Amino acid sequence: MNVHDSERLAGLLEDAGYVKADQGGDPDLVVFNTCAVRENADNKLYGNLGQLAPAKTRQRDMQIAVGGCLAQKDRETIVRKAPWVDVVFGTHNIGHLPALLERARVERKAQVEILESLETFPSTLPTRRESAYAAWVAISVGCNNTCTFCIVPALRGKEEDRRPGDVLAEVEALVGEGVIEVTLLGQNVNAYGSDLGDREAFSKLLRACGQIEGLERVRFTSPHPRDFTDDVIAAMAETPNVMHQLHMPLQSGSDTVLRAMKRSYRQERFLGIIKKVREAMPDAAISTDIIVGFPGETDEDFEQTMHVVREARFTNAFTFQYSKRPGTPAAEMADQVPKAVVQERYERLIALQEEISWGENKKQVGRTLEILVAEGEGKKDDKTDRLSGRAPDNRLVHFNPSLRGVDGKHSTRPAEPVRPGDVVTVEITYAAPHHLLAEGPALGVRRTRAGDAWEKRTAAPAAKPAGVMLGLPTIGAPAPQAAEPAGGCCSTD
Structure with missing residues (x-):
């Protein structure tokens, strides 16, 4: 967001x-x-x-x-x-x-x-999108939940939904510009429709995205277990361009802690959702959020979180040590957990999830996957002569951009360079906890409209228009003056 x-x-x-x-x-x-x-x-x-x-x-x-x-x-x-x-x-x-x-x-x-309520829905404003091939599309803003650890509802207000027609019009316009992947955004994305009087509005929106020609991948983030319904699972399973990837925040595996957090689901409900998703989509990659050390969390509460992690076998987890946020009920709760205890639990959770993530990634070895080539995903790509991108389930894949020869042994560079936004078919040969490798030559390259859009955006720019500069300057004390003029540098953000 x-x-x-x-x-x-x-x-x-x-x-x-x-x-x-x-x-x-x-x-x-x-x-x-x-x-x-x-x-x-x-x-x-x-x-x-x-x-x-x-x-x-x-x-x-x-x-x-x-x-x-x-x-x-x-x-x-x-x-x-x-x-x-x-x-x-x-x-x-x-x-x-x-x-x-x-x-x-x-x-x-x-x-x-500072205004206390939304004046204009942000999606009506002009946008300078970071990517030419993938785009965020907000379907709602704000949140109606009252989680005791979270300050977001107080800062972003009550949920407000966009009309489905407005959302689809934006998606269609993006596809017309070359975008082939869209992520639908909301603070509680699957509560979409509460403003519209339609409890199935979100699943209908997913299915409608499936009718947009040229849109190859649809994702969404983040849902809430309370509102995650069977019609959404069916829409994910039955709509070809909706990816089998789900980010489902757990926060805690303990019913006692979930009650204190005012999370309106319990361990059984959460694991039931995971089971239904896997029954409908056995290949689904599921990630989560977990808070360690919420006030009052006991050793037994934490062991319940570890139990859910073992049962759910998340592809990855975003794990956080609880920190007080002034203005939230949790900040005033008794039984704040000592930092040393939180740290020890956190390290145990990280170790368990790393083991599970690695095990789940190893199951991908030998699979043939279509990778949407990304820009800036592989920090070592320049040194390794690899490119990087995302599998349909959003796993990060580093791959060899050479093409396999007709005899299956020799390889050559593609006649035209592989670009961000293009789709490459690869065979996975190695798994690490947080990424996959395709070390052999690629099986094929499909040049896309998204790659064309990236190429157009990154072509030599025309003369820069007059204007004032936006960026991040060199910070700190200015460097001493040298005897001869020297070029400086700064980072932009």
Whole structure:
């Protein structure tokens, strides 16, 4: 959700005349889009703002804006702690950013604007999408749940659903631009329809996506076990372009802890969903979220979580040590678990899940898979002469871009280079806990409209239009002046 909001912010700023900053100097504008789910988000923001102070001192016209969930939560606190910030905006008014920046520039004072309810659904705003071949599509915003550890409903508000026709129109437009994979987004995606009076709206939406010609892969995140119904499982199993991949947040395997969390399901219900999904889709890859050390969690409670992990055999798990979020009921609960105990449990959980992930990935060895080639997924691709991408079940695969010869032994480079957005057929030869390898030559390459779109986007750009620069400057104290001019560098975000 935050990544997609950042794409909206980039689109708004480009429409207002900003251009992405080149590496090598201080930009005119830096925007932080923040999260508030975990405590380290606060620390990271204020640390980065502190490091930006010298850049602001040497370039007084540079503007700094802070938005998103942490801005919605902290409001005036941000300007008090970092008075060099120019704009603070919340989750409900990202469309106001260009106007707030201009007002701050004219009035020479910080602008803080936080709305309590959504003014414009974000998907109506312009977008600068990060990918030419895969796209996020928001179907709802906000959440009606009251989980005691979560501050998101207080910051993003009650759930609001888009009309199905608007969602499908956006998907069709994206496909027309070359996108072949879409991920439907919602804070509680399978509660979609609560605003529309249709409990089966989400499964109907999945099936409707299956009718869009040229759309090859449909995913969604994140569902809630409470609202996960049989019609959604059927839609996943029966709609060819809906991937057999499911992210199902567990949070805890203990009924006692789930009750304290106000998670309206229990262990039996959760494992029942997993069983039904696997019966309908034996090849489904299922991932989860788990919180370790929730207030009051006992050794027996934690062992119940370990039991569910063993039973469910998740492909992977996003595991978190509980951290207090001011403003949530859990932050005020008694029996906060000591840090040392949380750490020990966390390490045990990680070790178990690593073992399971590796075991599940080993089952993929020998399989032939179609890989959607990705950009930037393989950090070592340049050194290994490999490319990387995602299998239909979203597993990360690194592969050899050479093509197998007619005799099955010799290999050659494809006549045309393999591009992000193209689809490569490979045979899996090795499994690690978090990725798969296809070390032999690829069995085939299918050049796609998505690859064409990526190639068009990355072609030599035309002359850059006039505008102000958006990016992240070199931070900290300026480097000493050298005897001769030297090129600088900066990172953009």
